[in-house]
Amino acid sequence: MTATVESPRTPYAYPARSKGRRGPNLEKAGWIFMRASGVVLVVLIFGHLAYNLLFTPGGIQAIDFGFIGGKFANPLWQWWDVAMLWLAILHGSNGMRTIVNDYVHREPLRRIALGAIAASAFILIALGTLITFTFDPCPAGASADLLPSFCPIS
Amino acid sequence: MASSRTPTLADPKPSRLRIAGTLYRGNEGMWSWVLHRISGIGIYFFLLVHVLDTSLIRVSPEAYNAVIATYKNPIMGLGEVALVGAVVFHAMNGLRIIAVDAFPAATRIQRILFWVVIGLVIVLMAGFTPTHLANVFGEH
Numbered sequence: 421m422t423a424t425v426e427s428p429r430t431p432y433a434y435p436a437r438s439k440g441r442r443g444p445n446l447e448k449a450g451w452i453f454m455r456a457s458g459v460v461l462v463v464l465i466f467g468h469l470a471y472n473l474l475f476t477p478g479g480i481q482a483i484d485f486g487f488i489g490g491k492f493a494n495p496l497w498q499w500w501d502v503a504m505l506w507l508a509i510l511h512g513s514n515g516m517r518t519i520v521n522d523y524v525h526r527e528p529l530r531r532i533a534l535g536a537i538a539a540s541a542f543i544l545i546a547l548g549t550l551i552t553f554t555f556d557p558c559p560a561g562a563s564a565d566l567l568p569s570f571c572p573i574s
Numbered sequence: 575m576a577s578s579r580t581p582t583l584a585d586p587k588p589s590r591l592r593i594a595g596t597l598y599r600g601n602e603g604m605w606s607w608v609l610h611r612i613s614g615i616g617i618y619f620f621l622l623v624h625v626l627d628t629s630l631i632r633v634s635p636e637a638y639n640a641v642i643a644t645y646k647n648p649i650m651g652l653g654e655v656a657l658v659g660a661v662v663f664h665a666m667n668g669l670r671i672i673a674v675d676a677f678p679a680a681t682r683i684q685r686i687l688f689w690v691v692i693g694l695v696i697v698l699m700a701g702f703t704p705t706h707l708a709n710v711f712g713e714h
Contacts, residue, residue, distance in 0.1 A: 455675070458668045465661060473658075474702065479709035480654065483642055485635035488628075505625065512618040519611060544625045551632045559634065566635035 450514055457507045464504040489557030489568035498552050505548040513541040602688035610667050613660040620657055651710030655703055662698045666691045 473479045476487070491497045516537050524530040558571035630638040644650060670687045673680040680687060 455668075455672050458665075458672070462665045462669065466665070469658060469661070469702075473654075473709070474705050479706060480651065481646055481709050483645070485631060485638045488631050488638070508621055509625075512614070512621055515614045516618055519615065540622060544622065547629055548625045551629050555631055562635050566639065 454511060454514060457511045461504070461507050461511060464500060464507065467500070468504060485566050486568045488555075489571075492552065492555050493557060493568070493570065502549055502552050505552075506545055509541050509545050509548075513537050602685050606667055606670070606688050606691070609663060610671075613664040613667075616657070616660050617664060646710070648710055651707065654710075655699075655706060658702055658706070659695065659699055662702075663691070663695050666694045666698075 472483060476482050492501075517534060520530060520533045520537065524533055557568050559567075564571065564573060627641045628638075630641050645654070667688075670680075670684075670691050673687065674684050
């Protein structure tokens with residue numbers, strides 16, 4: 421009795437890595453990144469949630485433009501949020517890539533989905549980083565009661 | 575031959591949670607994997623929205639305050655408990671995955687570690703939920 425076994429080396433989302441293959445092992449780098457970024461994100465996101473929702477009196481009710489203005493006056497929070505943005509988007513996008521590779525078997529659709537994930541990641545990282553560092557806590561012409569208390573009264 | 579399965583190793587002892595016929599036989603390993611994927615997908619799509627809503631600080635104070643006001647209504651307040659629950663589970667289960675990858679000893683107690691994760695999620699959510707719900711539903 422004979423049985424035909426399909427080649428286990430058919431090209432797929434995760435091609436088998438042979439000893440002859442050269443270049444960096446990107447899947448291994450991704451595997452390490454998910455663990456390293458995951459540990460850092462636990463600290464960054466737990467700190468983000470604890471500060472904004474638990475330690476700030478009023479929690480979610482207290483969050484408004486003035487709250488963000490006061491927070492971003494401190495460079496620590498700017499860098500905290502930018503680090504969180506980059507790591508969370510890259511960690512989440514790589515996770516979504518894994519899920520798309522697992523479940524989307526039609527090649528054109530898989531490419532579209534991976535392209536959409538990469539484009540979203542690029543746009544949101546660029547947007548969020550620019551906004552964090554170009555943010556103006558005291559925009560001209562805004563009503564004073566919406567602004568942080570340190571803004572000059574105009 | 576080949577018609578009947580002849581295992582050379584004894585099958586692992588199934589837990590009481592076993593659901594026959596499902597992938598990975600419905601044990602803790604399958605549920606931690608499923609919950610990790612579902613919580614991760616949920617957090618990912620929230621993250622996309624959250625970066626965009628926070629970006630409105632660059633438009634105007636009114637625009638940002640209008641969008642953040644939607645986070646303050648009671649239905650969203652309950653949704654935030656679910657979101658934080660997903661984040662806390664994904665974090666604790668992620669640390670379990672790292673432990674199982676890194677330490678052979680953790681691999682041997684992986685089933686216990688899943689329940690340690692569930693216990694930590696319950697403890698952390700018990701710390702978060704009363705304060706958050708008081709903020710959502712309380713006087714302000």
